[in-house]
Amino acid sequence: MSFEIFENKIDLVERAYEIVYEALDVGLAQNGSASLMCSGGSTPGPLYEQLSSSDLDWSNINVGLVDDRWVAPDHDRSNEKLLRNTLLKNAGAAARFFPMYVEGKSAKEAVDQRGEEFATISLPLDVVILGMGPDGHSLSWFPNADGLAEATDPDNESLIAAVMANRSKVTGDELERMTLTYKAIAQSSTVILMMTGADKREVFESDDQSLPIKTLQKAAGDRLIVLWAA
Template identity: 40%
Template sequence: MKATEMAQAPIHRHEFGDGGELAEKLAETVAGTLSAAIAARGAATLAVSGGNTPKALFAALSSHAIDWSKVTVTLVDERMVPPAHERSNHRLASLFLLQNKAAEARFVPLYRPGSDAAEAAKSAAGAIDALALPFDVVILGMGTDGHTASFFPEGSTLAAVTDPACGQSVMSIEAPGAGEPRLTLTLPRIVEAGLIVLHIEGDEKQAVLTRALSAGAETELPVRAVLNKATTPVEIYWAP
């Protein structure tokens, strides 16, 4: 592993030989952070992302022997699809994270049945606001278009969801690259977390990250909003 601190932002890079090694090491870090929060306050909160990249991480984390009954898990973002849908992040978390020892964790979904995206966002925001904030851990991914969470280029509410002064914890967003309408945690909820992880794999995403770390508009590569506005260091975990 190589870890270096980058001067232009509060960012630490952790590079691994492969995705399996990354998953094991990141699972150790997340489990340790959650355990420390439980020891300090009696509870811990974790927000996770979807996609294929975190599956190995979720499987590794689910087997760590922490007091999962005191952990609340939620999602960084969600598609407006029911939990049984193959594109649901709720489904992904259920299949890969909320298993083994982590099956004891409490799960707070973002999707709300019978609502349009804007109504679902208001309901989900109430559920998030009821948690012990800030989150102890937020695990982000990143697309090759530079999106993270559901901060998509050309997103209908991109300016609002990436506003450091946004007063809502969850908002809806639609974008050309998003597929379904989405629900997303807003920037303030993400960047105030105790541990912020950007988990990416592959050379293509490494190249996008390199661009994001250089000067440029956040609307072009929205992940820059997190990199530029985080109040604690962003821990970048990467493997080829």
């Protein structure tokens, strides 16, 4: 794992852009295609905006979500909406997008369908962009959530899992989620964790091994790049 510190969010985003661009460019050159899995939240939004206008061969890049709330794509808290408004436009509009939400189905009912679709993406995933909540969750790996054990089981061969979180200040009202699994993270070439604030750094550096972020660290291993700004 590497841990890089920045004075501000602008510099953090610039560094993230450098890493993502290079990783996708290498994937395209070596394999003819590349993959980028994206988290929601305000921190990576500017990164997605910048990437959308880059000169990467987006027609050969698979873009997906690391997790999403089980809400319609036009919902203000939908990660799909965030990506469509930031990354999947300009040159980025040519990418092949893998959504999670399925209208008319629960996350559990849709997990096999979405799992089959994500399974068409070649492994290892080239880049996974993550964040972390103040409760130590990443992706939708919420502490004590229904479905967490399956999502974080190293022996689970699926890339996708359904999760029902416990209500908290972090989750808000949207408890039903779909998320990438331990296998997806373990089968990724570059995993970027973008964080801001002293409180989150304290949680990340906690000795509490029960926190989901500790499971993430195990899954990502030395492929984890932490980018932190105060």
